[in-house]
Amino acid sequence: MKPPGLTLVSYGGKRYRFDAGALCTELLTTGGPGEFARHESLHEPADLLRWVERSRLRDGLELAVTEGELAETRALRDVLFQVVADRAHGRPLGARELDAVNTAAAGAPLAVRIEADGSRGWAPGATVARLLATVAREAVELLTGPYAERFRECGADDCRLLFVDTSRPGRRRWCAMEHCGNLHKVRAHRARRGDGGDRGGG
Numbered sequence: 001m002k003p004p005g006l007t008l009v010s011y012g013g014k015r016y017r018f019d020a021g022a023l024c025t026e027l028l029t030t031g032g033p034g035e036f037a038r039h040e041s042l043h044e045p046a047d048l049l050r051w052v053e054r055s056r057l058r059d060g061l062e063l064a065v066t067e068g069e070l071a072e073t074r075a076l077r078d079v080l081f082q083v084v085a086d087r088a089h090g091r092p093l094g095a096r097e098l099d100a101v102n103t104a105a106a107g108a109p110l111a112v113r114i115e116a117d118g119s120r121g122w123a124p125g126a127t128v129a130r131l132l133a134t135v136a137r138e139a140v141e142l143l144t145g146p147y148a149e150r151f152r153e154c155g156a157d158d159c160r161l162l163f164v165d166t167s168r169p170g171r172r173r174w175c176a177m178e179h180c181g182n183l184h185k186v187r188a189h190r191a192r193r194g195d196g197g198d199r200g201g202g
Contacts, residue, residue, distance in 0.1 A: 005017045006018050007054075008029065021147075024135045024138045042073060048063075057110075063126055076135065080135070083101060084151050101140065104132050104136035110134045147165075152164070159179075
């Protein structure tokens, strides 16, 4: 089983581990609507396959991706991004975005099976539509369950990563302590010393 989390690279070239808390929020690292379009990483079908391999989905999922399906993935991601950001900031959820999530969630999800050696594998017939249904169903469960108030945006002023706080205490503030958390500590220390500090992103 893969450990949860994605390896991301900061603007400064530093690699760090980001645990988005769920598959649906992992998808939000690939870009987003409006100003977040500059972070787009799903440019061609192979990019979606690379994200699947990096995600918390179990290894061995075989998919064929068309340009149309890639566009559908970006569309669902963008509405999920808006829904999660709205929930993280306590804003009302948009009807259009909820309709899109609910429509995707109504489809058949990816199916698992038990292999001859007792391990878990993927059932044949995996499609992008099933992948998107799986992502959307997870989002619905989280948005309506005990973690509904645990959607967060990183507390750093220059980081907009979204995640679900699945920690026991529920007080997670940063995308990653090793990244924005440590940068905040350094800046706070410099501010106390009165010598300013780097205000740019890591």
